[in-house]
Amino acid sequence: MRILAGEPADPDLGAEVSLTEGRLGGAAVPFLRITSGEHRRILVGEARTDGENVEVVIRAAWGDAQGWRQSTWSPEDVAGTLHEPVHRVEEREKALTIAKALAEGSRNAVAELRGLRYEMERQIADLLAQRANTALRMLMAQLVELSMAVSRARDVAQEAVREGRFTTLIMRHCEAMDVGLGDEVTRLQALLSSVSTFAVAQEGEAQQRFNTLAAAAAAGLGLPALLLSLYGADDYLPFTWDKAWRALVPIAGALTVAAGIILHRMPGRTTVKRCLTALGLIAGLVGVLLVAGLLAP
Structure with a gap:
């Protein structure tokens, strides 16, 4: 298949490679991708290449079919994420260029994860403003799942930084990915803490609403009886x-x-x-x- 050539593929860009499973050795670059389509998936793992072959090992995956949760994945999911980023690949440094492009793609995916956080913040804002009836428990569960996905991706990036067996440019991508994911973990944890506080307040509001409804029921039954007893x-x-x-x-x-x-x-x-x-x-x-x-x- 042709990778790093855009969609549809530009024959002057990218490179023809074979996707393999468990055959390549050497240092692995972080692999983080978010698939597109009706149901998106977050893929977290590692990638290796020798120039002619690319091996992608997925460590964990999350899907949004029923709200973000850990899910299965397929080789087609991986293949569909290798069109970007677009690169011109010279035969002389083919393996190095592909490795750099894979690391760059993982760094770019951090921005897509940030977009997912923005989506969650919008849902929470709609819930607070009573513009939606989303279940609070479901939102909290999705926040936990996204936090797990981001933390898992950061672990992969940190492992690559610790190994340090890459060129300076690849290391910069790994380090930037680590920093970006660290910021996202912090923001997701703060968001989860805020939602937890809101859940406590919502429980108190529900109790107050119940008390008010009980008073309404008492008034509805008591006032007619009082009027009839008076007159x-x-x-x-x-x-x-x-x-x-x-x-x-x-x-x-x-x-x-x-x-x-x-x-x-x-x-x-x-x-x-x-x-x-x-x-x-x-x-x-x-x-x-x-x-x-x-x-x-």
């Missing part, structure tokens, strides 16, 4: 359509005022959905009282 129901029962509105309008008004106060005090924004739900509960309760009054002996 009596004997003069109205059994209901006729003329008596019903005079008995139920004060109850509906008291429930509406109580619902308005509760919606105002409830954590978060007062959305149209919440208002419609409150109106539905009021209508339901008034409807139950109406039916009960009509059926009263």
Whole structure:
């Protein structure tokens, strides 16, 4: 196959090589790639070349088919990532040029990992602003998985730096990759810590919301009973359509005022959905009282 020649391949760029498995010796350069397509994968491993063959050993892979998690991979995934970066490969220094290009591609993939972090930050921002209903537990799990992927890639880069058996240019790529991944690990850990703090706050908000709803239920049951006990129901029962509105309008008004106060005090924004739900509960309760009054002996 032709690698480092772009997509579609430029015959004047790149080199024809064979992908092998477990045959080449020598120093390995870090291999970090993010595949494209419907379901992306993060591939972390090492690569070696002798100029005519390229060996890629994948140590771990993560996929986003159901949220970022560790997954399987295929040789086609690896082959699809070797078109870039585009390089002109001279026959005289073919092995060295390919090794340098592979290391450069791994360094470039750090920016793509940064893009994945930006995606996670956008999802968290949407959740905080209540623009999305993403499960917080799923977001935290994906952050942990991405942190594992970045840490694993950094381990590979650090191992290459420690070996130090490369040219100066390849070493610069490995060192830059190490620094970039170290920064991403720090930012992902800080993001995970922030989300954990938000999870605690969300749990407290959920408890407050439950208490508010419990107060709403108590008001919804208590206010009609209080009104009926104050004014009596004997003069109205059994209901006729003329008596019903005079008995139920004060109850509906008291429930509406109580619902308005509760919606105002409830954590978060007062959305149209919440208002419609409150109106539905009021209508339901008034409807139950109406039916009960009509059926009263």
